[in-house]
Amino acid sequence: MSVNSRRTGYVTMDDVAREAGVSRALVSLVMRRSDKVSPHRRELVLATAQRLGYRPNAIARHLASHTTNTVGILLNDLHNPFFAEIANGIEQYASDLGYRLLIITGGRRQQRERAMLEALLEYRTDGLILVSPRLSGTEVAADVASLPCVVIGRRVRSSHIDCVMTDEALGSRTAVQHLVELGHERIVHIDGGQGAGAGPRRSGYRRAMESAGLARTAMVVPGEFTEDAGVSAAERLLAAGELPTAVFAANDLVAIGLIDRLAQHGIRIPDDVSVIGYDNTFVAALNPIRLTTIDQPRHEMGREALALLLERMNGREERAIRLHEPTLVVRSTTAAPR
Amino acid sequence: MSVNSRRTGYVTMDDVAREAGVSRALVSLVMRRSDKVSPHRRELVLATAQRLGYRPNAIARHLASHTTNTVGILLNDLHNPFFAEIANGIEQYASDLGYRLLIITGGRRQQRERAMLEALLEYRTDGLILVSPRLSGTEVAADVASLPCVVIGRRVRSSHIDCVMTDEALGSRTAVQHLVELGHERIVHIDGGQGAGAGPRRSGYRRAMESAGLARTAMVVPGEFTEDAGVSAAERLLAAGELPTAVFAANDLVAIGLIDRLAQHGIRIPDDVSVIGYDNTFVAALNPIRLTTIDQPRHEMGREALALLLERMNGREERAIRLHEPTLVVRSTTAAPR
């Protein structure tokens, strides 16, 4: 056993080189699949590496080459299917390209998100994708400075950060229009509070109601992006006495919580109240639920974020904003009012 | 601007040292929060680092210190809530401890899982957590060799690999017993095919049926861990003519697919057929679904896997197997047969 492998427990490039009787540089070339190595030598090196159980050390490679082949991802919350599906989209494309993902979740608190972002930056990944970050735009921009960076789900005004978003205003308008076309007038919006995208959805709702001539019946119930918030909102509506004929929920989870509580009170969906969600996560598609909702192409958005990142790495300087068009998915929770 | 920062675009420890008029080693000590630095110097260094915008390079640190403070996670599929919830459990504990997670998903194919594991190993993470790997136990054992490793969701017989599992046989028995106690006799099992845990659940079902004296009515419908498999199974049952009075599905998704298709045929759940799932992912708890199921403490399992890993890193030699007790969660999809 060589000196090195005795030290660290790992076989190193030096070990392979010594054993194969070639130089370390040659082994390096073989490992990097250079075509400047004669077939004979290549085979010799590969066979030796195999025999010794050599595995390249990515850490050392990264340090020496100043490139990591890794993209850092800052997620809000793995638990939320919306984020998981975006991550999945990134992941699949990345692994096709031979990129690795370093995933860190920021958790609910802004404070922690900052710490996590800080940690992520220490890894010197080739780029960064932030999914619905809670941090302020200026803070993000300052932190990531020179690193290629793409933000998903929010607009960040900084010339060196790209954004992948959906047109939230259009999404809201589409939702409201769908309900209006069915004949609804009393349409309530349950919002997403501080969450990313909540603001634009809320104002989109307001404008859509106005342009439909329904400004006077517009009403926003404060919420959050959770099922519980939907339950609370339902209770609030029930307590208020007269129910609206339709509800536009900030996301699918809110819609589901709402529907459940209303159902418990004998209110039928969509007969008595129509409900539309947002995101079209796989949960909305589940058959016992069959929620009408606004689709965001999560998979595609993840994929595109990575694509933009690669463009940046390859030198693109000008800023890119990708605005996806949200689309209406009609299922079983909306119908004409009685 | 120093030589270094001009080269790589980053401020290095040398830059800070030079600027502060101390040695690089001192800066290193400060960055590692050593208490062998005088308060005066510490402050000087920190202030200088702050001023220059210095951020430690984790890559270099890892190479020099032979420890990464990072744990590698190999997940089957981020999209499946079961895995996402386990990852979430690991993540929360890890970030409390200051550990990072390098998450890689193996995807469906075994071939790709092998490549991903290989890639993960190159990162020389301090440890490895494999969640329901598809690779054979011997292959896993050979690959991870000397690295601390914990497998979740499956038994791997290798003295240097720990396992965190639930007692699948007990889970199956619990499910069957619940149905038997309600008065069911014709209980069918839809299995998980090749997936991790499918085998033990299947045989657990068989044994439970036997000991309930129902061996003759036992029947296994081949499936997979997906909603679609549940749909197919439902069609198969419908085509077979006489329906069982109860179904034990391999997991929640299968149960949901099954319920949906049966419902489409006018079959009421649980009035006509009782259905019980497995996993108790958050989907099962959603109110429009309210699936009776067997709970696996996913969060806790993730947490424990990491805890075991840390023990290994701290020198534990003997093997640990943690067997969690699955528990019955009764909701609205099971009842006495008519």
Add this chain to the structure above:
DNA sequence: TCGACAACTTGGAGCGCTCCAACGTCGCTG
């Protein structure tokens, strides 16, 4: 047969950090 030119190889200088032996300094003790 010789030189030129490919095609391959190689030594060595880093990458940015950790770690350790060694080196001041000091305030004290005898």
Add this chain to the structure above:
DNA sequence: CAGCGACGTTGGAGCGCTCCAAGTTGTCGA
């Protein structure tokens, strides 16, 4: 006032790899 720890601090030798300038071969036409 020499001698001695204790405490801070430092230089330098790596960690395992990449990358490049500088060899070393081999081939081929003149």
